[in-house]
Amino acid sequence: MHLPCPYRRRLLGSAAGAAALTVFSTRAAAAAPVGRPLEGPPVQMTQLMDMSPSQQALSRDYATGFRLAFAELKVATGLRVELKFIELDGSDAALLGAIQTVKNDTAQVALIGTVGESLALASLKQAERSGLEIAHVAPWLADSRFDGNANLFALFASREDQIRYVLKGLATMGVSELGIVYPSAAYEAALQPGTAQIIERLKLKARVLTVPTDHDLESLGGRLDPNAPYFLLFMGGAIELALFTRGLGKRGVQRYVVCLSDVDTNTFMQLNPGKSVPIIFTRVVPDPRGSKLAVVRAYRAALQRYFDEDPSPTSFAGYLGGRYAASVIASAGPNPGRARVLSEFKRRVAANLDGWRFDFEANGRASSYVSQTLLNSNGSFID
16 A cells, blocks of 8 residues: 655655755755854754654654754754654664664764654664663653653653543443554564553553454454454554554444554545544644644644645644754754753753643653544544
């Protein structure tokens, strides 16, 4: 299956290996502020991106938000951030090579916006094994097992926050058991340890449903055990969810599917999903299409100015991550090195970004915000 790939998205590049791109190739970002000449070298950071087929849309959306934030930063203040993208295929060997590349390039002062989640988890582990002391800023990471890592600066609500929010809304339905659906054994290996801890803390029962190697998600949905739990927590991306709902639609069994912030509704609806399957989508940022927050208006204006594409929760999250990182980098002084940048992030200073606040909890995250929308069985969205 091929994802829609508008021309504007090609600005992010599509090389199979490492791609080094600056954020300022977009048309308006190239102009320096009037009367403010740029001084000194740019601050250099690296974004690791999982470009395996199931993660491409998520990775591109999240990266778009960071590009917007840094383009705005340059125009507004003259501070330049050079963002190097390293595209990975999901393999351990590729990640090892990427971490070593960053370690050897001492000009790279932070890893920022690593995406998707399996890659973010693996990068934290590999950096520790490789002795890479660097700030991991705003990775796409709902798993909270590493929240105590001093080098991790997770900005958005954890998986547990998201599940608790959904369960609160379903309290009247007496949910006591969840089915946990994994698109593959690799997903299960990466995410189930953290998910199992959450389920235990919530005092729920869980049944793990993982796609066998000789089947796909559509066939899993089409052959779903009639005794499977009524609420299914789906742990994949938009492509996998579309396939799974097609199978459920054909099977004709009524189930609620709960999917977390990995799935963007814009992308999902373009993939011909199954009909009549009610789906609960969580968001870890305000709705970028309808919120009246000033930071949302700024994001939408920047998105139209530089990329001319529709808002999405994922790219808005990247924009917020970039805005937060920019505020910390700006406070680190001229020409900051890796150790200085890490030290500045470790201060975990609260930030108010035009009405959106990041405020770290002790050894925790900067935000626990969660909202949700329901795609009902009639195909309508209900907030």
